[in-house]
Amino acid sequence: MKPALTFLVILVSILGTTVNGCDCKMVQFIFGDSLSDVGNNQHLSSSLAKANLPWYGIDFGNGFPNGRFTNGRTVSDIIGDATGLPRPPAFLDPSLTEDVILKNGANYASGGGGILNETGVYFIQRLCFYKQIELFQGTQEVIRRKIGKQEADKFFQNAQYVVGLGSNDFINNYEVPVYSDSWNYNDQSFLNYLMETLRAQLQLLHSLGARKLKLLGLGPMGCIPLQRVLSLSGGCQEKTNQLAIRFNQAADKLINELSRSLPDASFRFADAYDVVRHIIRNPGKYGFSNIDSPCCSFGQIRPALTCIPSSTLCKDRSKYLFWDEYHPSDSANQIIASELMKKFRQPPRGNHTEAPSPSPATAPSPW
Incomplete structure (x- = not known):
């Protein structure tokens, strides 16, 4: 039995009276x-997409790997703060309980996951969007047993939902090329396939109580270091960037349609494509000296x-x-988080927590 399903069976079985x-x-x-992802893949035993080695998490909390695929905070961390x-803690964290969910929510994000079920299959284990929604449905059953259906419905309808895939x-x-999608579709038909699937998934979330939902768009993914190093020139792969632009345009249209057509829906879309592109063109303005290669x-x-202990x-x-x-x-x-908040028209309130400390000149011991 898969870890997530095992967790749900155990959790439901130990719950008492409503x-x-x-x-x-x-x-x-x-x-x-x-x-x-804040740690779900850590608990997928066969997953090849994990952030469980130093130096991941070096600027977060105690500096040890925590499941985040970065040195510090995710965009969702920063926006939530x-x-x-x-x-929200990782859903697959063994310490998660119904009381924790009621207090902090849950994060179902999974490294390697996609909108499509077939995406990321070579990572062996990952949670695609439909699987994440299935686990959310299990969460709802657990909470209903805890507080009753009426209160649970209010709880889930009052919650914030963030989707970024x-x-x-x-x-x-x-x-x-090894994926059949690469030869079964062209750019437009694949985008249509994505949007049709995403529409059904967001409608399903709405039917499960999601009323306040934010969809995060794609950045210039043709400019990530992996894409650059695989190009002949070392520059951004503009075809990949154009796919991101077209995805964002289609997703923005979809969200506007759903927000108008679904009862009580307040769905919003925002992407940070422009600001990341501007950073790449004007790095010094934002305090960056390197925009094309990884720190680790x-x-x-x-x-x-991936970043490993022997990395520099x-x-x-x-x-x-x-x-x-x-x-x-x-x-x-x-x-990126600041730009998204502007587009969502939600100005920051209060202080950020657990911001990274100033970077030392040399890296500390991995353990």
């Missing part, structure tokens, strides 16, 4: 890929694909746009 009434807070439920919402569907599916790398051997770290992590071959650094995530 409690009438709930002093429930507003929480977040997060769905996504490695840009939002700024809007006063608790950080799509890049893997292109980079780890459509653009990979294996010297001249590239692409290393850059001297100042705050100056690098990218942490590894795929993922932005904490400094970049801060700027």
Whole structure:
């Protein structure tokens, strides 16, 4: 039995009587890929997409790996902190309980996951969007048993929902020749396939109570270090960037349609494509000195694909746009989150927590 299903069976079996009434807070439920994963893949025993080695997490908490595919915080971490919402723990964390869910929500994001079920299959284990929604349905059953259906419905309708997927569907599916999607579709038909699937998934979430939902768009994914190093020139792969632009345009249209047509829906879309593109063209304006290679790398051997204990770290992590071959650094995530909040028209409130400390000149011992 898979870990997630095992967890649900055990959790449901130990619950006792229903409690009438709930002093429930507003929480977040997060769905996504490695840009939002906070540890789910750590608990997928066969997954090849894990952030469980130093130097991941070096600027977060105690500095040990925590499941985030970056040196510090995710964009969702930063947005949640700024809007006063608790950080949802990984759904597959063994310490998760129904009380934790009622207090903090849950994060279902999974490195390698995509909108499509077939995306990321070579990572062996990952949670695609439909699987994440299935686990959310299990969460709802658990909470209903805890506080009753009426209070549970109010709890889930009052929650915030964040969805951020799509890049893997292109980079780890459509653009990979071994996938049948790469020869069964062209750019437009594949985009249509994605949007049809995403529409059904968001409608399903709405039917499960999601009323306040934010969909995060794609950045210039043709400019990530992996895409650059695989190009002949070392520059951004503009065809891949154009796919991201077209995805964002289609997703924006979809969200507007759903927000108008679904009862009580307040769905919003925002992407940070423009600001990341501007950083790449004007790095000094944003405090970056490197925008094309990862801070954590294996010297001249590239692409290393992942950050490992024997990797070399850059001297100042705050100056690098990218942490590894795929993922932005904490400094970049801060700027991306700020841009998304502007587009969502939610100005930051309060102080950010657990921001990274100033980067040391040399990296500490991995353990």
